[in-house]
Amino acid sequence: MPFAVYVLALAVFAQGTSEFMLSGLVPGIAHDLAVSIPAAGSLTSAFALGMVVGAPLVALLSLRWPRRTALLVFLVVFLLTHVVGALTTSFPLLLATRVLAALASAGFLAVGLATATGLVAPDAKGRATSVLLSGVTIACVAGVPLGAVIGDLWGWRAAFWAVAALSVPPFTAVLRAVPAAAPDPNAPSARHELRALRTPRLLVVLVLGALVNGATFCTFTYLAPVVTDVAAVSPDLVPVALLLFGVGSFAGVALGGRFADTAPTRLLGAGSVALLVGWVLFALTAGDPVVVFVFAFVQGALSFAVGSTLIAQAFYSASAAPMLAGGFATAALNVGAAAGPALGGLAIDAGVGFRAPMLVSAALVATALVVGGAALLVARTRKAVRATTT
Structure with missing residues (x-):
């Protein structure tokens, strides 16, 4: 695996932490900037909305940029938004920095x-x-735990400074490790990539990614x-x-990397069925303290094994549109990350109790299995029809 891939993972770590x-x-921000807790909580929603809208849009706008240039520009903007966020006393400006970040x-x-x-072989x-x-x-x-500790010890602004500092090593590493390349005049146009995205298989993969990630963050939240x-x-x-x-x-991502290709x-198939069974059993047995800790590990592993494999499948499904495939895969995952907790919250408010998120997670995975199974059946039926007519 090229060193540059690990460098990119380091930058993703800083951004995931943020x-x-x-x-x-949220409580510290609300107190410091004299806003309500729900208002401060909207910073999370703003970031999620920015991810959903921004992933395909920004990927489209940077389509003709050399990739190293695009990566460096995004890193600089991300770093500067955290510097501004750490310095500002204005809540609207902080909200704007979260959207931009x-x-x-x-x-x-x-x-x-x-x-x-x-950077890797086509089958990797x-x-x-x-x-x-x-x-x-x-x-x-x-x-995330480190950010919480820093916030408790030195305040929320220190956590923002820490994320800004975390973004410096990836910038230097990307500059050195990611190959430089001039803009390719023969690179696919935006229209070409958009046409390449119009494949039923990719659409199914994106829907499945949103459903599975929704189930994951529904319970995790x-x-x-x-x-x-x-x-x-x-x-x-x-x-x-x-x-x-x-x-x-982390174990699930490693497992997905081993078998996704x-x-x-x-x-x-097997992972989604196991995930569905796991969410149901988790909901039924969550009163046992030992079970809670066991399922926290098991469901985390299964969720990310299936989720990371679906992202890889997005690139296999749209190999002619890698930039926008990545953008739409990112957007789909964040749609799930936003919708899952919202659905779980509605179920809790309906009086089902705190087992409700696990039942909602199970329903989302069950829907994914139905969608995926139907798509697979349609694809095999079409293949059989073509074989009999030729």
Whole structure:
């Protein structure tokens, strides 16, 4: 695996830390900037919206840029938004920096995925994708807790400064490790890439990615009250559950990287069925403290094994449009990351209790299985029809 792919993963780690750490900084931001907790919480929504809208849009706008140039520009913008965020006393300006940071992060991830898959052999896209996404899982394991600790000790502004500092080494490393290239006059146009995206297989992959990621973040968002209210475990052990989920997600990405190129259909089928069964069993047995910690690891592993494999399949499905494939894959995952917790919250508010997110996760994975199974059946039927008519 080229060293540049690991460099890109380091930058994704910094950006993942920024995206996820905000949940622990909301009270401090609300107090410091004299806004309500819900208003401060909108910073998270702003980042998610920026990722959804920005991923395909920014990828499209940077289509003709040399990839190293695009990566460096996105990194600089991301870094500067955190510097401004750390200095500002204006909540509207902080909100604007979160949207801009999300646009830069989305653009970097889209171009980074295209770059990583372009640096490896055509049959190694899954492994390259898993290495890049390991940056997100490491952010869950180490970056987010570290951001929370820094925020508790020195305030939320210090956490923003820390993310800005984390972005400096990747900038230097990208400058040195990612091959420089002049703009290719024969590079596919935006219209060409958009045409290449109009494949039923890619559309199915994007829908599946949104559903599976929605299921993942539906339960992950409410894991703390599951631990404290359903399993009746001390709040001091919530970080342990979150850590196990993060470690599991890292293991799942590694598993996806091993099989995503050689046996993707088998991994997606078996992994999705196991994921569905796991969410149902988790919901039924969450009152047992040991079970909660076991399933935090297992479901994290299964979720990211299936999710990372789906991202790799987006590049196999749209090999003629790598930039926009990465952009739309990023957008699909963030649609799921935003919709899943919202659906889980609605189920909780309906009076189902804190087991509700796991049941919603199970329903989303079941929907993914139906969609994927139907698409596979249609594809095989068309193949059989073509074989009989030729």
